[in-house]
Amino acid sequence: MSHKKAVAVTCFVAFLWSLAGFFVKAIHMPSLAMNSAKSIITAICLLPVMSRLSVKTVSKPVIMGAVCYALFLYSFTYSTKMTTSAVAIVMQYTSPVYVAMFSRYLLHEPVYKSDIITIVLVFIGMFLFFADGFDTSRFWGNAVSVFNGITFAGMAIAFRMQKSQHPIVSVFLENLLVVFIGLPTLLACSVPDTLSIACIFFYGIQAAVSFLLYTEASKSLTGLEIVLLPILDPLLTPVWVYLFMGETITLTAAIGALIILAAVTARMLIPQKTAA
Numbered sequence: 001m002s003h004k005k006a007v008a009v010t011c012f013v014a015f016l017w018s019l020a021g022f023f024v025k026a027i028h029m030p031s032l033a034m035n036s037a038k039s040i041i042t043a044i045c046l047l048p049v050m051s052r053l054s055v056k057t058v059s060k061p062v063i064m065g066a067v068c069y070a071l072f073l074y075s076f077t078y079s080t081k082m083t084t085s086a087v088a089i090v091m092q093y094t095s096p097v098y099v100a101m102f103s104r105y106l107l108h109e110p111v112y113k114s115d116i117i118t119i120v121l122v123f124i125g126m127f128l129f130f131a132d133g134f135d136t137s138r139f140w141g142n143a144v145s146v147f148n149g150i151t152f153a154g155m156a157i158a159f160r161m162q163k164s165q166h167p168i169v170s171v172f173l174e175n176l177l178v179v180f181i182g183l184p185t186l187l188a189c190s191v192p193d194t195l196s197i198a199c200i201f202f203y204g205i206q207a208a209v210s211f212l213l214y215t216e217a218s219k220s221l222t223g224l225e226i227v228l229l230p231i232l233d234p235l236l237t238p239v240w241v242y243l244f245m246g247e248t249i250t251l252t253a254a255i256g257a258l259i260i261l262a263a264v265t266a267r268m269l270i271p272q273k274t275a276a
Contacts, residue, residue, distance in 0.1 A: 001216060001217060001219065001220045002220065003220050003221070005217075005220075006217040006218075006219075006220035006221050007217075007221070007225070009213050009214075009216070009217040010213075010214065010217045010221065010225075010226075010230060011232055012213065013210045013213050013214045013217070013230060014230040014232035014233040014236065015232070015233075015236060016206050016209065016210040017210055017230060017233045018232075018233045018236035019202075019203075019206055020076075020203070020206070020207075021080055021088065021089060022199075023199045023200075023202065023203040023206070024076075024077050024080045024081060024203075025080065025081070026195055026196065026199045027192070027196045027199045027200055027203070028192055028193060028196050029189060029192050029196060029200075030185055030189065031074065031077045031078050031081060032181065032182035032185040032186070033182055033185040033186040033188075033189045034077065034182075034200065035073055035074065035077055035178050035182050036178060036179050036180075036181070036182025036183050036185065036186040037182075037186055037200045037204075038200050038203045038204045038207065039174075039175040039176075039178040039179045039182075039204070039207075040175075040179055040204070041200065041201060041203070041204020041205060041207075041208070042171075042175045042204045042205075042207045042208045042211075043172065043175040043176060043179060044204075045204065045205060045208035045209075046168065046171065046172050046175070046208050046212070049168060049212065050168075050169070050172050053166050053168075053169065055166065055169055058169070058173070059162070059165070061158045061161035061162050061165075061170075062158075062162065062165075062167075062169050062170050062173065063170075063173075064154065064157075064158040064161075064170075065155055065158030065159055065161075065162065065167060065170030065171075065174070066170045066171075066173040066174040066177060067174075067177075068151050068152075068154035068155040068158055069151075069155045069170060069171060069174040070174045070177050070178055070181075071147070071151040071154075072092075072147075072148065072151035072152050072154075072155055073174070073178060074178075075144055075145070075147040075148050075151055076088055076092065076145075076148050078141070078144050079091070079141045079144045079145035079148060080141075081141070082140055082141025082144065083141025083145060088141070088145045088148060089148075089233065091145035091146055091148045091149050092145075092148035092149055092152050092233075093122070093126065093149065093152075093230075093233075094123075094146075094148075094149030095148075095149040095150070095152040095153035095156065096115075096118075096119050096122065096153075097119060097149070097153075098149060098150055098153035098154075099153045099156060099157060099226070100115060100116070100119060102153075102157060106157055106161065114266075117263075118263050118266070121259055121262075121263035122259075122263055124256075124259060125255075125256040125258075125259030125263065126256060127256065128252050128255055128256030128259065155170075156218070156226040158170060159214075159215055159218040159226065160218055160221075160222075160226060163218070163219045164219075166215075167215035167218060167219075168211065168212060168215045168216075170215075171211045171212075171215060175207075214230075
């Protein structure tokens with residue numbers, strides 16, 4: 001896959017991921033049970049792909065990717081249910097900081113000055129975009145959401161470490177892990193309402209399609225690009241909130257969104273010349 005195509009595919013993945021917050025809020029089930037049910041659907045969707053791959057050994061990056069993705073999923077769903085979707089998502093996209101810290105050592109990829117500038121601008125934009133999204137009464141949800149960025153960064157680095165392999169194997173193993181961890185809770189749950197069942201079904205398919213595309217695109221992107229491009233996800237999420245719940249975006253949030261879009265777009269278009 002060419003670099004330009006990988007960029008376009010990852011932007012489309014961000015659109016798909018922006019639906020996750022709505023799904024999590026709409027599904028009325030305990031987090032363990034919900035993740036288990038969703039992962040059953042995802043694993044089934046991935047079976048045809050896995051059957052065509054020739055995987056003889058499971059490397060450390062594969063295990064790292066599966067564990068980080070599982071931890072991210074639990075952290076994201078818990079924080080989304082315990083605090084606002086905006087907080088959960090904005091903390092997920094602190095991941096570029098962690099990737100920038102470790103890319104030079106784990107991926108042997110240079111970190112450019114433009115990467116540092118982009119990260120700073122992204123955080124300024126996000127502060128404006130979500131300035132009125134933080135609620136001190138949701139302490140535990142906010143606290144857990146910090147791990148969204150850490151675990152997402154670990155997952156992205158692990159995928160990049162598998163650039164000559166099949167990072168989708170990590171995704172498949174993660175789903176199997178989540179299924180078995182949450183299965184006792186799922187079996188003990190009562191049958192959810194119709195909306196929850198529908199959302200679980202589509203959430204599972206969304207995860208399968210988006211991660212198939214994301215893991216393939218990650219082979220043609222740098223570690224930082226893998227986490228910077230999906231930054232469009234938290235910008236799209238409030239759109240669904242507005243469409244389905246009638247919430248509006250403030251002028252401050254709109255300014256923050258424009259700063260983020262401009263920073264990420266410039267990072268993708270301007271040639272990288274000087275390493276930090």
